[in-house]
Amino acid sequence: MSIHLYNSLTRKKEKLVPLQEGKIKMYVCGPTVYNNIHIGNARPAIVFDMVRRYLEYRGYDVFFVSNFTDVDDKIIKAARELKEEVPKVAERFIHAYFQDTEALGVKKADLHPRVTETMPDIIQFIEALIQKGYAYEAEGDVYFSTKSFKEYGKLSSQSIHELLSGARVEIGEKKQDPLDFALWKQAKEGEISWDSPWGKGRPGWHIECSAMVKKYLGDTIDIHAGGQDLAFPHHENEIAQSEALNGQEMAKYWMHNGYIQINNEKMSKSLGNFVLVKDIIKKHRPEVVRFFMLQAHYRSPLNFNEELLESAKNGLERIQSTTDNLKHRLAHSADLGGEKEEWAEKVKEHKADFIKEMDDDFNSANGISVLFDLVKEANKYLQEQQSSKEVLQFFIHTIRDIGAVLDIPIETEEEIMDAEIETLIQERIEARKNRNFSRADEIRDMLKEKGIILEDTPQGTRWKREQ
């Protein structure tokens, strides 16, 4: 059994064969830090975090790098509007990025290099490209000559000819060719800048990733990932730069996540349908957002709205309440034995199914449906009169295991109940014993208003907090 993944470069599912046995070098294009991230930015963060966790789960030693673009036109513009220095703006939104993604269960990368900290490498990279004849200086700017790289367009299957005839390509004044793109941009008056052989300026957008990949991961890496929209021109340009310089393939596998849409439209400022992560997680638990995203395959377009989040929440609660029920049963009933082998076998099968689904291009949607199937089996087991601690534990362990791979919390937090609530619950137990059901119901309603839900089970009354 091995992992297969869809490679955007070949447009086929391919078997994952790492460059180095047991190791995966992975790079994900990170954000330009000029504002708070929106729900669309959250998708690559979440899905590639899932990919990373799954690879680790399958025993790979994953080295994961994701950059921050901390200087560029948009940040300069934002800084001007905020009347702040560029580094301060970048710093603030890097902090915000970590806050938002951490809430969404995204693990930090092994390295988060920044453009401003990679300047010497970027400059070296550009110099080398010029030396090799793939780039040229033009009045303080440096451009990559696309026609010098014969495979230009291979990722996005664009032909240079067609691109040239495209109506939207504009001819920059200093460019030799309309398809050439900037490696280095001369600083305008008063702009933040760095010294270079071509005068003061800053890097173009694409060069940073090429330089960082080379510096931290090497000339060829296993997986290069990012949003679908980055395929062209960003990734195409990265390939051109890196492969022109290194003379070898930049990445074996390219992965691109699908778009989040709002009512089947792209999010955009002009449509006013921007949903910021920090706003949505005020209203909905962040793990619900993560669970929602993982319920779709990462390459599919995914529609987003609050009702959909609400139904994801109900689904997640189903998993959580089953796990809580298993734990309650384990804690409050004796080991009664009963049939073991048959149930243990079912649990094992589900675990194997989960791996099978995830091995197939990280199909977390199917992975989660296997989890739901497992939950159903667990619930059936809980209906049995006799239960064995061993089997209960096996269920809990396996559900936790799968939950951990996807990083979705599959149990609610253990909470200390306060004295007042405890007294009320005790009083209700007494009332029920005495068949004083009106008092019992009264107490249940009272607690419900405080967000405490009571459930009477054969193993006693249990409570949980409303989510």
Added chain:
RNA sequence: GGCGGCAUAGCCAAGUGGUAAGGCACGGGUCUGCAAAACCCUUAUCCCCCGGUUCGAAUCCGGGUGCCGCCUCCA
């Protein structure tokens, strides 16, 4: 104009040749003092439309229709 994606039940969403997963919502039943949770049953004769290939297609091919995106440093 070029490139690409999507179209499956009320909603969301898997499935890429063997006869429609899963979730949410809805209805009926069981359990319960009543609930809650859970379980069982029911819910797409059919996968945008029209042709074709095949013993057999949601799945492959051809042609349409609709929606979305990239070709603007937008994930």
